[in-house]
Amino acid sequence: MGAPSIGRRRFLQVSAALGGGLLIGFVWPESARAGASTALLPEGDFAPNAFVRIATDGRVTVIINKSEMGQGPTTSLCMLLADELDADWPKVGFEFAPVDPVYAHPGFGIQMTGGSTSTFAMSIPMRQAGAAARALLVQAAANAWHVEASACRTEKSFVIHDASGRRSAYGDLADAAARLTLPADVPLKDPKDFRLIGKPLKRLDTPDKVNGTAVFAIDVHLPGMLTALVAHVPVFGGKAKRIDSAAALAIPGVKQVVDVGSGVAVIASSFWAAKKGRDALKLEWDLGPNAGMSSAGLRAQYKKLAEGPGMVAREDGDPKGAMNSAAQVLDVEYELPYLAHAPMEPLNCVVDLRADSMEIWAGTQFQTVDHAAASATAGLDPQKVKLHTTFLGGGFGRRANPASDYIVEAVKIAMAAKAPVKLVWTRDDDMRGGYYRPMWHSRIRAGLDASGAIASWMHTIVGQSFIVGTPFEPFIIKDGIDGTSVEGSADTDYAFPNLQVDLHTTTVGVPTLWWRSVGHSHTAFVIESFLDEVAHASKTDPLELRRKLLAGKPRNLGVLELAAEKAGWGTPLQHGHARGIAVHHSFESYVAAVAEISFEGGRLRVHKYTVAVDCGRVVNPDTVQAQLQGAVGFGLTATLYSAITLEAGRVVQSNFHDYKMLRVQEMPQVEVHIMPSEEPSTGIGEPGVPVMAPALCNAIFALTGKRLRNLPLREEDLRS
Amino acid sequence: MAIELNVNGEKRTLDVDPSTPLLWVLRETLELTGTKFGCGAAQCGACTVHLDGHAVRSCVVPVSAVAGKKVTTIEVSGNREVSALQKAWTAIDVPQCGYCQPGQIMSAAVLLAETTTPSDSDIDACMSGNVCRCATYVRIRSAIHDAAASLKGGK
Numbered sequence: 001m002g003a004p005s006i007g008r009r010r011f012l013q014v015s016a017a018l019g020g021g022l023l024i025g026f027v028w029p030e031s032a033r034a035g036a037s038t039a040l041l042p043e044g045d046f047a048p049n050a051f052v053r054i055a056t057d058g059r060v061t062v063i064i065n066k067s068e069m070g071q072g073p074t075t076s077l078c079m080l081l082a083d084e085l086d087a088d089w090p091k092v093g094f095e096f097a098p099v100d101p102v103y104a105h106p107g108f109g110i111q112m113t114g115g116s117t118s119t120f121a122m123s124i125p126m127r128q129a130g131a132a133a134r135a136l137l138v139q140a141a142a143n144a145w146h147v148e149a150s151a152c153r154t155e156k157s158f159v160i161h162d163a164s165g166r167r168s169a170y171g172d173l174a175d176a177a178a179r180l181t182l183p184a185d186v187p188l189k190d191p192k193d194f195r196l197i198g199k200p201l202k203r204l205d206t207p208d209k210v211n212g213t214a215v216f217a218i219d220v221h222l223p224g225m226l227t228a229l230v231a232h233v234p235v236f237g238g239k240a241k242r243i244d245s246a247a248a249l250a251i252p253g254v255k256q257v258v259d260v261g262s263g264v265a266v267i268a269s270s271f272w273a274a275k276k277g278r279d280a281l282k283l284e285w286d287l288g289p290n291a292g293m294s295s296a297g298l299r300a301q302y303k304k305l306a307e308g309p310g311m312v313a314r315e316d317g318d319p320k321g322a323m324n325s326a327a328q329v330l331d332v333e334y335e336l337p338y339l340a341h342a343p344m345e346p347l348n349c350v351v352d353l354r355a356d357s358m359e360i361w362a363g364t365q366f367q368t369v370d371h372a373a374a375s376a377t378a379g380l381d382p383q384k385v386k387l388h389t390t391f392l393g394g395g396f397g398r399r400a401n402p403a404s405d406y407i408v409e410a411v412k413i414a415m416a417a418k419a420p421v422k423l424v425w426t427r428d429d430d431m432r433g434g435y436y437r438p439m440w441h442s443r444i445r446a447g448l449d450a451s452g453a454i455a456s457w458m459h460t461i462v463g464q465s466f467i468v469g470t471p472f473e474p475f476i477i478k479d480g481i482d483g484t485s486v487e488g489s490a491d492t493d494y495a496f497p498n499l500q501v502d503l504h505t506t507t508v509g510v511p512t513l514w515w516r517s518v519g520h521s522h523t524a525f526v527i528e529s530f531l532d533e534v535a536h537a538s539k540t541d542p543l544e545l546r547r548k549l550l551a552g553k554p555r556n557l558g559v560l561e562l563a564a565e566k567a568g569w570g571t572p573l574q575h576g577h578a579r580g581i582a583v584h585h586s587f588e589s590y591v592a593a594v595a596e597i598s599f600e601g602g603r604l605r606v607h608k609y610t611v612a613v614d615c616g617r618v619v620n621p622d623t624v625q626a627q628l629q630g631a632v633g634f635g636l637t638a639t640l641y642s643a644i645t646l647e648a649g650r651v652v653q654s655n656f657h658d659y660k661m662l663r664v665q666e667m668p669q670v671e672v673h674i675m676p677s678e679e680p681s682t683g684i685g686e687p688g689v690p691v692m693a694p695a696l697c698n699a700i701f702a703l704t705g706k707r708l709r710n711l712p713l714r715e716e717d718l719r720s
Numbered sequence: 721m722a723i724e725l726n727v728n729g730e731k732r733t734l735d736v737d738p739s740t741p742l743l744w745v746l747r748e749t750l751e752l753t754g755t756k757f758g759c760g761a762a763q764c765g766a767c768t769v770h771l772d773g774h775a776v777r778s779c780v781v782p783v784s785a786v787a788g789k790k791v792t793t794i795e796v797s798g799n800r801e802v803s804a805l806q807k808a809w810t811a812i813d814v815p816q817c818g819y820c821q822p823g824q825i826m827s828a829a830v831l832l833a834e835t836t837t838p839s840d841s842d843i844d845a846c847m848s849g850n851v852c853r854c855a856t857y858v859r860i861r862s863a864i865h866d867a868a869a870s871l872k873g874g875k
Contacts, residue, residue: 070816070854202813209818210809212754212794216819219753227748252737270748271757272740344758344766344819344853393756393819394853427759622813626856630816633855656763656851665844667857 012132012186016178017053021171023178024133025050026102026125051129052081054137058157058171060085060092065103066122067113067365068096068205069343069395070630071685072623075203076119077126079619083196084130084189087170088157094204096389099371108475110368114400114514116587116683119619123681124188131186133177140176141168191617191678200622205391217390220350220361222420226255228413229274231281232263232429235649237288237509240264244282251276258416262405265413271424287649290509295439295645298508299335302441302462306333310460310502313481313490317498322456326447330533334444334526334709337643339437339515340659345393346430349410352420357384362407363392365400369471373404377411396634397514401435402470405511428654436644437515438464438485440522444530447498452538454549457496459489459526462504466512480505484514488523488690493556493585494531494549510646516634517689520586524690525697525711528582532698533707542581542698543569556585558675559592559612566673567594567610574598577607580698582691587683589615590675591628595668595695597703599720606636606668606696614675616682621674628688629670635692637662641712723787727752728796738784742776743767745783746793754794754822758851765850768823769793775830777849794822800871801829808867816854824850828864836872838864 015023053061062081066073074094082092097103103111106121134154141159142149145166152161157170191197208214233239243264245257253273258265264281268274323329350361351374358378364370367387375382392399410423425433440463447456465482467473476483481490481503490501515521531549535542543564550556560583564570567579576598583592596608609632618624641660645652653659697708700717708717725732727750734749741760746752746769755778758766762777769778770792796802805825815821824847831838831846838846843864852860 068817070818072816202810203815205818206810206813206815209815209821210806210825212752212822214818215753216756218757219747221748221751221753270737270740271744272737276739342853344756344764344817344851346757392817394817396853424757427761427763626813626816626859629858630855633857634853637855655759655761657761661764661851661853662855662857663851664847664857664860667855667861670858 012128012182014132014136014178014180014182016175017055020175021053021055021178022133022136022174023050024052024129026129051126052085052133054133054170054174056171056174058091058169060087060157062092062094063097064094065097065111066118067363067389067392067395067399069113069365069392069399071118071627072203072620073113073118074205075201076619076623077122078204079196079201080123080126081130083194084127085134086154086156086195089196089201091157092204099367099387104368112368112400113365113395114397116589116686119681120588120683123619127188128186131188132182135183135186136177136180137170137173139180140173144168144176197619198617198621201620214391216345216393217350217361217363218345218348218393218424220390220422222350222352225350225420225422226267226269226417227271227274228265228267228417228421228423229271229278229426230260230263230265230409230423230429231278231283232433233285235285235287235290236434236511237290239286239288240283241286242284247280247282248277251280256416257281258413260409260412262409265416267413267417267421291649293509293649294647295337298439299441302439302506303333305462305504305506306441306443306460310462310504311480312500312502313486314499314501316496319456319458319498319500322498323445323447323458326455327450328448328537329445330448330537331443331445332530332533332709334442334529336440336522336525336711337645338439338510338512339638339642340431340644340653341394341396341398341515342431342659342661343392343394343396343398346427347398347406347425347433348423349407350420350422351410351414353378353411353414356380359386359388360407361388361390363390363395363399364407365392365395365397366404369402370404370407373408374411377408378415396516397518398435401513402472403511405433405435427656431654431659432651434511435513436510437521438466438512442522442526444526446530446534448534448538452540454496454534456498458500460502460504461486461489463506464508464510464512465505466514468505484519486523487519488584488586489527492527493553495551496549517586517686520584520686520690521638524582524584524586525693528584528691528694529697529707529709532580532694532701541570546581546583555590555614556583559583559590559614562612562673562675563592563594563610566612566671567596569594578699578703580695580700580702582694582698584690586687586690589613589682589684589687591687591691593691593695595699597696597699599703602720604700604718606666608669608671609692609695610671610673611688612673612675613684613688614677615684615687616677616679618674619681624674624684625672627684628672631688632670632692633662633667635689636666636696639693639696639711639713640718643712723783725783725786725791726789727791728793736783738782740783741779742769742781742783742786742791743778746778752793752795756819756822758820764820765827766820766823768826768850770826770830773830773833775827794826799829801832801867802826804867804871805829805832805863808863808870811866812859812863814856814859814863816856820850820852824852824860828867831864832868832871836868838868
């Protein structure tokens with residue numbers, strides 16, 4: 001997803017909390033509250049539009065409208081609000097928001113987490129809410145003391161009147177503040193006055209995550225709850241033809257076997273009974289139209305498509321003419337496979353369906369979409385449906401599905417079960433359940449003039465769109481081009497005098513979806529690897545070539561120079577070591593990386609990544625560090641190991657033995673350098689990932705002369 | 721069938737299918753949900769607990785094999801190594817999504833019980849069975865070294 005514009009304006013609202021205290025919320029001016037009401041309120045005492053509650057005991061509770069999947073919004077959004085509020089940080093905690101239009105993403109219009117936009121989109125609203133609360137608390141104190149509000153200051157949850165030496169705690173002022181009217185204009189702090197923003201504060205969710213008390217959806221337990229496993233149709237687009245459930249139903253604890261379309265559900269009193277029941281099912285499938293599909297067949301089809309021109313996504317100058325008159329032409333192909341997100345917490349969902357209402361617990365990135373899909377599936381008025389967002393045991397885009405697959409499946413099972421039910425996908429369900437990062441094929445060409453400079457650059461991309469047919473289509477697909485397919489290429493920051501990017505959008509029966517860094521996960525690999533090929537062909541240093549092509553792009557250049565300098569680019573390395581470099585701009589942030597490798601005992605060893613980032617004003621530098629450390633591991637996993645492949649319509653991989661993850665002994669040292677910046681805060685969850693694969697493959701080329709154009713690397717690529 | 725377990729020092733008598741993996745007895749019967757389901761095949765380590773002081777993958781250990789043995793989970797209180805690791809994990813904010821971290825800590829606790837000053841290769845050997853999809857490995861390594869140092873210092 002590209003960065004949205006932050007268009008719709010919300011207005012602040014003040015109210016009293018049930019049981020005392022102050023609430024600051026937002027309302028939409030158009031009162032666009034259809035589909036939501038107080039029926040959506042979770043247990044607790046805050047209004048549906050609240051962003052912060054200040055209790056009479058001084059506790060500050062920030063309502064988080066973003067899903068916490070590790071990227072840290074529960075801490076960073078609290079910091080943004082608490083800084084303007086001048087709250088005492090140890091008194092600050094958080095709760096996840098219910099589903100309500102007021103919590104919608106200001107750019108995308110739905111409540112969701114994705115596109116590395118949480119800090120970008122929520123910085124100003126969170127700061128406004130904090131500043132408004134502070135203004136009211138100050139006014140309440142000033143009224144009580146019969147002094148001017150402007151004569152008061154705030155510090156660590158106290159309002160202080162220095163002239164008289166009086167001070168009052170926020171908790172003691174909260175009730176009085178709740179009866180005041182918001183001032184028309186509440187100014188935000190000058191950044192030089194920030195006390196929390198920019199500091200490496202500790203995450204608020206860590207304590208619960210190290211003692212086992214953090215609640216993920218899979219941990220939700222309801223009285224009388226049943227567990228369901230599904231024998232999923234083994235080929236996408238197929239269905240059950242014959243179900244023999246006798247042996248399954250004979251297993252103690254198995255209650256019911258039901259066809260839910262996506263597969264055959266076994267509903268039982270425990271996970272293990274459901275698992276045994278699923279194993280005992282005798283099923284015949286109608287495999288449908290995709291039964292003959294294979295990765296090899298798709299690769300051949302994509303390769304053929306890439307030989308011809310696709311729909312033009314960008315054309316500058318005369319790329320064909322310049323290519324024809326070039327002194328030297330490089331013309332190569334790159335291939336990337338389907339990828340599973342493979343979050344550590346397999347997909348799951350808890351549904352408590354009653355006669356005229358429903359509650360759902362889910363680790364989701366897509367609250368509005370899932371809430372609507374669940375309501376429609378159950379045939380319930382959306383006002384009667386509550387969706388509780390839990391912690392997410394990883395998301396990476398998989399839990400932001402326009403089709404709400406695992407939510408809808410769980411609701412269908414609940415409709416049959418007549419009891420609260422927890423749907424659990426086993427790891428093989430998760431691995432084989434589709435919604436993968438698409439498989440991609442690129443043909444990329446560069447025409448060099450006699451001096452070795454790039455005269456023409458042409459990139460043909462072949463792959464599926466996961467936007468077609470979704471509500472996102474009008475926003476993301478322009479003139480037939482899915483922006484997520486070509487992002488990072490059609491909007492390249494490199495200055496190519498003649499440039500063409502064209503796209504073949506394929507229709508394949510494999511469900512696909514955004515995967516951490518979306519289109520950039522393939523375009524950056526292709527472009528940054530191919531630029532290295534051009535550098536080699538033109539006998540130019542890869543850093544120097546990028547410098548020339550990025551002239552006039554200070555933020556790209558800034559991270560490129562910083563990473564190069566910190567990694568000692570151009571300085572001698574230990575014998576047998578080599579470096580590779582890559583830089584990429586995505587989600588409005590800029591990342592460069594230098595990988596250092598060798599072959600140890602004949603096998604590839606990744607020693608170190610030196611990473612530089614410019615993501616605007618940093619809210620929490622430790623989160624930035626953590627996300628980039630994680631991006632190294634996530635990117636390396638995809639580079640070294642990850643591929644979902646199909647044979648006879650079936651996904652070959654099933655678990656971590658054949659869809660391998662990077663492990664601790666393979667994790668390189670990571671050094672992160674953050675560019676100081678006063679630009680708006682931009683993404684950090686995704687932008688680190690794209691550069692990791694090309695930096696590594698460029699290092700391998702530097703050491704071995706082998707250019708690796710297909711991911712994941714093959715076993716022989718990893719040996720010297 | 722009644723099975724007697726000792727979980728975190730507490731005796732529990734349960735009537736469960738003896739083939740049930742320990743993981744699901746902990747999570748469903750005892751409602752100790754800190755131990756996580758990741759793969760069901762001893763491939764990821766999210767379900768790691770201690771059985772008589774040894775790290776095991778509870779997703780593949782039938783509860784019948786655990787009768788009469790001491791089971792220790794992330795919810796334990798007063799375990800020297802687990803406590804030191806939890807403190808070290810918190811001090812440098814190891815977790816991201818957090819789902820694998822109870823398993824990581826339980827694996828590391830066995831290492832620290834056996835080795836007062838683990839080397840990087842000791843950590844590699846002990847922790848290679850625990851996957852972190854968020855790739856928090858840099859911090860996991862640091863936190864294990866920090867916890868080892870704190871235990872040696874008697875803190």
